[in-house]
Structure formats: C-alpha cells, structure tokens
Amino acid sequence: MRASTAPVLLLAGCAWQAPLDPDAPPPQNSLSGTVVYSGAEPPGDVIVVLYDAHDPPPPEGTGGPVNFATVPAEDFIDDADGLRAASWDLAPVPDGTWLISALMDMDGDFHPLLTATAGATCGDIAGPYLQSLAGTELAPVTVRGGQLVDDLTLVLGLTYPIERPAFQFADNLVDQGAPAAITDPTDDSEILVIQSTAVESELLEITGPLDVASPKADPCDTAFYLHFLDEDGDGDADPHWLDDYAALGVRAAWPRIYAVFRGSESVPLEPGEVYAVEAIPDPFLRDGAGGSIPTGVVVPVTELRVAFPPAGQHVLPDGSVEVVGAPDLPDGEWDLTVVQETGQTWTLPNELPAFAATGADWEPATQAQVLVVQGGRSE
DSSP: OOOOOHHHHHHHTOOOOOOOOTTSOOOOEEEEEEEEEOOSSOOOEEEEEEEETTSOOTTTOOOOOSEEEEEOGGGOEEOTTSOEEEEEEEEEEOSEEEEEEEEEETTSOOOTTSTTTSSOOTTOEEEEOBSOTTSOOBOOEEEOSSOEEEEEEEEEOEEOOSOOOOEEEEEOEEETTSOOTTTOTTOOTTEEEEEEOOEEBSSOEEBOOOOTTOTTOOTTBOOEEEEEOOTTOSSSOOBOSSHHHHHTTOBOEESEEEEEEOOOSSSOOOTTOEEEEEEEEOGGGBGGGTSSBOTTOOEEESEEEEEOOSEEEEEOTTSOEEEEETTSSBOEEEEEEEEOTTSOEEEESOSGGGSOBSSTTOOGGGGGOOEEEESSBOO
16 A cells, blocks of 8 residues: 555644743843964953943043953963964953953053943053054944854054053032133133052052153152143144033044033932033143143143033933033032043042052042032032
C-alpha cells in the first residue's frame, strides 16, 4: 500500500513559530572592539566609557558616563607591527546614539563614579572613537533592537600634557543683585576668586600649584590655562559662543566655568529640575579690555577672577527650558565646575573631605566649599 503524503504536505504548509513571552525583556545591544596602544611606557589599565551623544563629555559638553568597562593592563598583547592591542566590550547598551572614549590610566587614580577621580590626570592617554583619524571629532554610534557592533577600534594616542584644574575658593560669595561684572570693571560684587591647589589625599594626589614665573615649571602642576580665543586671527577676541552673552560684548574664553544650584529648604528642586549658569573668566583680564592676558595665547595662571553672569537657565521637571535673569536666580549654595580646554575638569564640592590627607600642608575641608549666591530669589 502506498503511503499518503498528506501529513508531510500539511506540515510543509505551516510555518512553525516559537512561542513568544510578552513579558520577556527586549533584546540587548552590545558594543565591542579593540583598543590599540603604541606608547613606549608599559600600558596601564584602560577604562572604556560610554556617553550619550546628546549630552557629550567635556570639552564639547558637560555629560557624564552612562556606562563603562575596564580593560586590565595585562590584557594587552604585542603584534607584529610593534603595537599593543586588547579587546573591550560594553553591554548592555540601551537603544540610542552614543559616544565612546577610552582612557589609559597611567597613574592608577581614575574612577568614573566619583567626581574627584572621574577625570584624566597629567600623563594619562586618551583614545576616543573618532570619525576620522585625521580629526578630533567624536563619531556617534547608533544601536537599537539588540544590535551587536563588534568592530570599533579605539587608538590611544592623545596624552594629557597638563593637570586637572584642582582649585579652592579664595572668595566664594557673589551678589547677583549688583551691577553686572561682565560690563562694569569697577564692581567686584559679582566676582568670585578661585585658586589652584595641590591635592594630597589618600584618594588622589596631584601636585601644584604651578610656578608660573619659572621657565622650569612642571606642566603637571595645577593651573588654569586662560585662553581668550581668536580663531579668525584678527587680533581681537572672538564673541562668546552663547548669543545672549555675545550681545553683551562677552568674548569666548577658556576655561569654561559652570555653576549649578544645589537646592535649599526655601527653594527645593523637583526631580529633573536644574538651575545652571555659565560663569566666565573676568573679561577685563584680556589685553583688549585693559588687562595683561594677550588675546589668542594660552596663559597659565594660578588665581582666576570669575564673573557670575546676569542670567542662567532653568530646566523644568518636564524638560522645558527658560532663561532666568538676575536677580531672580535662587540664592544659596551652588556647585562650581572648571573645564580646561583639554576637557579636564574639577568640581567643588567633591568627595575628598571624606578621605584623610597625606600631607600636612593640604586641608581636605577646602574641597567641601560651595559657591554662595545672594541678592536674589530666596523662596
């Protein structure tokens, strides 16, 4: 008797699908690749850091790490060309567009989760994922729906030649109700003063301040590298990159200085709410405004006068942004962050007061200082 083919035909006509769990988590993205190092010194541990492309890290922005992975120094293997390479991977990575950078921590003092240690120190080596090896622009990487991107090469070749801008306050009180310091050189009420400092802590040690008068000064000592920009080469400092500041005659300069309100009992902050301002190096320091700092030249200084601006941004809990003018910014305590042109940063207050000093001449309590703003909104 001839066997029937009907069951086979029935099976062939049906597409079997595995049962789907509606409660299953979405597929996870991952990023991976190779980090390459060609330096003469033995390699150090490498931290590969992920940033939101819409909130980039300094110097392009103020964003912090979203995720990170560590590549131990012993993972590096020499190849036939004399390069050393190691594999890295980051997972899980949420759907989105990301920036990736690697940092070889040559002195073993970097950790991305603490403000005081989340920065490259002098001699560390960076390796961002770039759009082109001939440029410096970070290349965004977009992933979604469980993508596995595994061919990303990070070349460690950018050595930080200077130190982070560790500082303490010499004058931390500003009056936002006073005449605008950016337009009135005779009024210091809106001027705060910061000073470079060494750090002698069991958590972190860096040397300084820089001896700016010595031709043999160690560039790995702390300083602020003041630079009034003249990118068009016309001999005059360029307008500030913020249109509102440029309209007041403010010029573009490094370092960039950001203040963020900490909240208070009288002005509490809701989740997602932020008051922030960009303070500026005293504009009357430059040679074109009566000062001694030449335009277009990077000049290290160890004391910096900073002008609190006449307006700032208020980010509301729903994400919308409004401009708030002085004196309607909130009174009280503000964090202050200094960003060098290299992207190296320092913030007060930070975690160092919780750790013991390793030197008799350094006081951890200086790192608990805050900027105090008065003369404005108190409720």
